[in-house]
Amino acid sequence: MKSVEQHVADVLALIADPQPTELDLLRAHGSVLAETVTSPVSLPGFDNSAMDGYAVCAADLEPATADSPVRLPVVGDIPAGDPSPAAVRPGLCARIMTGAPMPSGADAVVPVEWTDGGVATVAVDRPVRVGNAVRPAGGDVVEGAVVLRPGGRIGAGEMGVLAAVGRRSVSVYPRPRVVVLSTGEELVEPGRPLGPGQIWESNSFMIAAAARDAGCEVHRHGFVGDDPRTVLDTLEGLLVRADIVITTGGVSMGAYDVVKEVLTREGTVEFTQVAMQPGKPQGFGAIGPDRTPIVTLPGNPVSAFVSFQIFVLPALRRLRGLDPRGLPTARAVLTAPVTSPKGRRSYLRGVLEESPHGREAAPTVSPALRQDSHQLSALAGANALIVVPEETTELAAGGTVDVVRLPDPA
Numbered sequence: 495m496k497s498v499e500q501h502v503a504d505v506l507a508l509i510a511d512p513q514p515t516e517l518d519l520l521r522a523h524g525s526v527l528a529e530t531v532t533s534p535v536s537l538p539g540f541d542n543s544a545m546d547g548y549a550v551c552a553a554d555l556e557p558a559t560a561d562s563p564v565r566l567p568v569v570g571d572i573p574a575g576d577p578s579p580a581a582v583r584p585g586l587c588a589r590i591m592t593g594a595p596m597p598s599g600a601d602a603v604v605p606v607e608w609t610d611g612g613v614a615t616v617a618v619d620r621p622v623r624v625g626n627a628v629r630p631a632g633g634d635v636v637e638g639a640v641v642l643r644p645g646g647r648i649g650a651g652e653m654g655v656l657a658a659v660g661r662r663s664v665s666v667y668p669r670p671r672v673v674v675l676s677t678g679e680e681l682v683e684p685g686r687p688l689g690p691g692q693i694w695e696s697n698s699f700m701i702a703a704a705a706r707d708a709g710c711e712v713h714r715h716g717f718v719g720d721d722p723r724t725v726l727d728t729l730e731g732l733l734v735r736a737d738i739v740i741t742t743g744g745v746s747m748g749a750y751d752v753v754k755e756v757l758t759r760e761g762t763v764e765f766t767q768v769a770m771q772p773g774k775p776q777g778f779g780a781i782g783p784d785r786t787p788i789v790t791l792p793g794n795p796v797s798a799f800v801s802f803q804i805f806v807l808p809a810l811r812r813l814r815g816l817d818p819r820g821l822p823t824a825r826a827v828l829t830a831p832v833t834s835p836k837g838r839r840s841y842l843r844g845v846l847e848e849s850p851h852g853r854e855a856a857p858t859v860s861p862a863l864r865q866d867s868h869q870l871s872a873l874a875g876a877n878a879l880i881v882v883p884e885e886t887t888e889l890a891a892g893g894t895v896d897v898v899r900l901p902d903p904a
C-alpha cells in the first residue's frame with residue numbers, strides 16, 4: 495500500500511503555484527497578500543491632538559495651580575478636518591478636538607478636564623509638559639515604510655492598515671474556489687423524509703465547512719446518485735467554478751463505485767490504497783480542459799473527514815499561496831488504550847487537553863469511544879487526531895503519542 499507521505503506529496507503535486515490578482519479591498523478579506531505594501535504617506539500625516547481640549551504654548555501654564563489658574567484668550571475653534579487651523583502665539587490658545595491638526599505656534603494640548611471649558615477665555619488649573627496629548631506626524635508609520643509583507647492572510651487588522659495607507663485594491667492570491675460533490679444512491683438531502691435504506695447526506699456539508707474554515711470559497715453542489723453519465727456530466731458542468739474539486743464516495747471496490755468507474759475510464763485520475771485507517775481508498779488527478787485538480791475521498795464520513803485534514807488541507811494551503819505544511823502536531827499522554835490495524839497508520843479521533851492538571855502536567859489525549867469509519871458522532875468535539883504508527887497494533891494508557899491538532903473553527 496502507498497504511504498501517507500507519498501499520497502500527501504502526490505496530491506500536492508497537482509497544485510500549480512497560484513497567480514496573484516488585484517482585488518478590491520473588501521473582497522480581499524481572507525486572501526493571502528501577494529505584494530509588499532509600503533505607505534505613500536506618514537501616519538499620522540500631520541501633528542494632531544490626541545484629546546479634546548486646548549492647544550497652548552506650554553510655557554504659559556508654568557505658574558498654573560488649582561488655586562490660581564492661568565487664564566488664556568481662546569483665538570478660535572479647531573475641529574477635526576480643519577484645513578487651516580488658526581495659529582496660536584504665546585499668551586493665546588485655541589479650542590481643539592481629537593484628531594484635529596495642531597495649530598502652528600502651539601506645542602501642547604490641555605485636556606478639557608483640566609479647564610473650566612471656557613469659549614472666549616479659558617482657565618487652566620495646572621501646568622502641562624511640551625508635547626502633551628500631541629500625536630506627532632509619522633509617530634505610527636513613516637512615509638515609504640513597509641507596512642505589510644507578502645504571504646500573510648488579510649484579516650481585520652491588515653484590512654485596517656491597508657485602508658489607512660490609502661489602498662483601494664491590493665494584489666492577493668484569491669481564496670481558492672472549492673467545489674464539493676458527494677455521490678451515493680442512498681443519500682437524501684437533510685430536511686427531506688427518509689425512505690427504507692436511505693440516509694441523510696452529511697459529507698458534502700462537512701467537507702464544505704472544512705474547506706471554508708481553511709479559507710476557501712466553497713460551492714457545495716450536494717450529491718448525485720450512482721449513474722455514471724450523471725456523475726460525469728455533473729463533474730464537467732462544475733469545472734467552470736472550481737480551482738479544485740473534492741468528491742466523496744464511490745472510490746472503493748463495490749459494484750456501484752461510480753466515481754472510480756467513470757474517472758478510471760477517463761484515465762486522468764489515479765485510484766490507490768493508502769496505508770491509513772480510516773482513509774484507505776483514495777483518488778487524485780486532474781480533469782477537464784484546464785486540468786482542474788480533483789481529489790476523490792472515500793465515502794465513509796470519518797474517512798472523508800480525516801482524508802481531508804491529511805491530504806486536502808496542504809493542497810488548499812498551496813492554492814491559497816501559503817506554505818503547504820500539514821496541520822501542527824504535539825505529543826500527548828494517552829488516557830485510554832487504543833488499537834490499530836497492522837500495516838496502516840491510524841488517525842483516531844480524540845480530545846487533546848494542553849494542561850489537564852495545572853500548568854506543569856503534560857498534555858493528555860482522550861480517544862473517542864467509537865472509532866469506526868462510519869461512527870461520525872465523535873467528530874463533533876474532537877480537536878485532535880491520535881497517530882498510531884503503521885507497525886503498532888496497540889498502545890496502553892499512559893503511553894506517549896503524536897497527535898495532529900485539528901484546525902480551530904474560524
Ligand SMILES: Nc1nc2c(c(=O)[nH]1)N[C@H]1C(S)=C(S)[C@@H](COP(=O)(O)OP(=O)(O)OC[C@H]3O[C@@H](n4cnc5c(N)ncnc54)[C@H](O)[C@@H]3O)O[C@H]1N2
Nearest residue numbers: 676678695696697743744745746747751774792793794797
Ligand atoms: N470489498 C471491500 N469493500 C470495502 C473496502 C475494501 O477495501 N474492500 N474498503 C472499505 C473502506 S476502508 C472504505 S473507506 C469504504 C469507502 O467506500 P466508498 O468511497 O466507495 O464509499 P461508499 O461506498 O460510497 O460509501 C461508504 C459509506 O459511507 C456512506 N456515505 C457515502 N457518502 C456519504 C455522504 N455523502 N454522506 C453520508 N454518508 C455517506 C455510505 O452510505 C456508506 O455507508 O469502502 C469500504 N468497503
Ligand code: MOO
Nearest residue numbers: 772773774797867
Ligand atoms: O479506510 Mo476506510 O476509510 O476505513 O473507512
